Amino acid sequence: MNYYIMTLFPEMFPGILGASILGRGKEKGKIYWETFDIRDYTLDKHKRVDDYPYGGGAGMVMQAEPVYRCYEAVEDKLGRKPRRVVYMTPQGRVFDQHMAEEFAREEELVFLCGHYEGIDERVLEEIVTDYVSIGDYVLTGGELPAMVVMDTVSRLVPGVLNNQDSAQNESFSNGLLEYPQYTRPEESLGKKVPEVLLSGHHANIEKWRMEQSQIRTRKYRPDLYEKWQQNSSN
Secondary structure, three states: OEEEEEEOOHHHHHHHHOOHHHHHHHHOOOOEEEEEEHHHHOOOOOOOOEEOOOOOOOOOEEOHHHHHHHHHHHHHHHOOOOOOEEEEEEEEEEOOHHHHHHHHOOOEEEEEEOOOOOEOHHHHHHHOOEEEEOOOOOOOOOHHHHHHHHHHHHOOOOOOOOOOHHHHHOOOOOOOOOOOOOOOOOEEOOEEOOHHHHOOOHHHHHHHHHHHHHHHHHHHOHHHHHHHHHHHHO
C-alpha cells in the first residue's frame, strides 16, 4: 500500500507514521508514504495558499491552483491519474471498518488535507473521488484524520501485522466490539482470569468470547448491537 499525502504541514507525519506498527510496516516494505507540501506549488512569492472567501464570512479558503498543481505532481509520481483521492472533511461519509477494508484493496491512496475554512470547491470537483470524515466534529486540519485512516487501513495490509489473525478478531471486524483480554499473571489486582480461558477448550473459549462481545456491544454501543442483530437475522 502506497500513501501520497497533499498537506500544508508535512512535518506532522514522520513521528506518527514512523513509529510502532506503521514504522515496522514501512521498514518491511509493506507500506510506503510520501508527503507533498502544497505550499511548494503556489506561485505566490510569500508561499501564500489561501485568500478571503467570495461572499464574505469568517476565515480563509485554500486556493484551487496550488492544490491542483500539487495533485499534478502526484500524478507525475504515479505516471497516471490516481484511482482514489480522499479528501478529509466533516462533510464526508463517516469512516468505518468496512471502508477501511475497501481502501485496503487499492494499490495506493492519495489524501488531500484541508485547513482554514476549507478548499475552493472548483478543485475538489476536479480531483476528489472520496469525501471522508472520522466523526461529527471539527478539527484544525485534515492531517490527523488522514493518519487515522492510514493507521486503520495499514493494519489490513498483509504482512504489516505479525499476526494477521489480530486484524480479523478486533472490534468491528464482525460488527461487534472485541471481547475482554487477559494476560499473566492469573491473578492481578485481586481478580482472577476467567476459568474458561484457562481450560484449553477452544470451542468453549470461542463461545465465551462471542457472548462477551455481544454483552459489551449491547452495553457500550447499543446502536451497533441493534445493527448486528438485524444483519444476523437476514
